[in-house]
Amino acid sequence: MIDTSNASDVAFSDSSKTSSSVEKVKLVNLDLCNSKEATINVQDISSFDSVIYFINVNLGTEITVNIRGNPTTGYSQQMIIKPDNSIIKVADAEPSYVPDSHPDGMVGYGGNYIFKFLAVGPGSTVSTIEYARYFERPPKCVFKTEIQFKVTDLPCKEIIKE
Structure with missing residues (x-):
């Protein structure tokens, strides 16, 4: 498990929103x-409105992304932008969902959406996962998780020098 508690919190102004709107973004840089x-x-x-992960991995690394969610609210996680499959392969078209432990008969509990990736070629690519009520047109509230992958076949020491 990776500790992301020391991640940076950043606020961005978005010109597509009203002049007083500010997008709250959490930035996480991981060298894996x-x-x-x-x-x-x-x-x-x-x-946050968005969480952005910058991750460095070697070829052959299997990456699992667990994202909290609660489908009983009408929200679900969907991969909106898939990574370049010559760099990162997506294991399944849809994420798996694992509900939290809960007493029998309890309703309204959350769980984890699980996305799996495999680093198959050197390069950089991006994947975006959104949490929204997709039956709303357009969705009123969207939370984004962006993963910026950098895959290398070089030893770690060489990556740090770049």
Whole structure:
């Protein structure tokens, strides 16, 4: 598990919104180039409009992204932008969903949406996952998780020099 508690919180002005709107973005920079498996746990996304992960991995690294969610609210996680599949392969077209433990008969509990990726070629690519009520046109409230992948076949020491 990766600790992202020291991530940077940034506020951006968005010209497409009203003049008083500010987008709250959390930035997380992760160097995972010594791992063959990496798990990113995205916790409470509702505190921000967007969370952006910048991750460095080696070829062959399996990346699991767990994102909290609660489908009983009408919200769901969907991959809106898929990464370049010559760099990062997406394991499944749809994420799996694992509900939290809960007493029998309890309703309204959340869980984790699980997205799996595999680093297959060197280069950089992006994936965007959105949490929204997709039956609303347009969705009134959208939370974004963006993952910017950098895949290398170089040793970690070489990445740091770049």
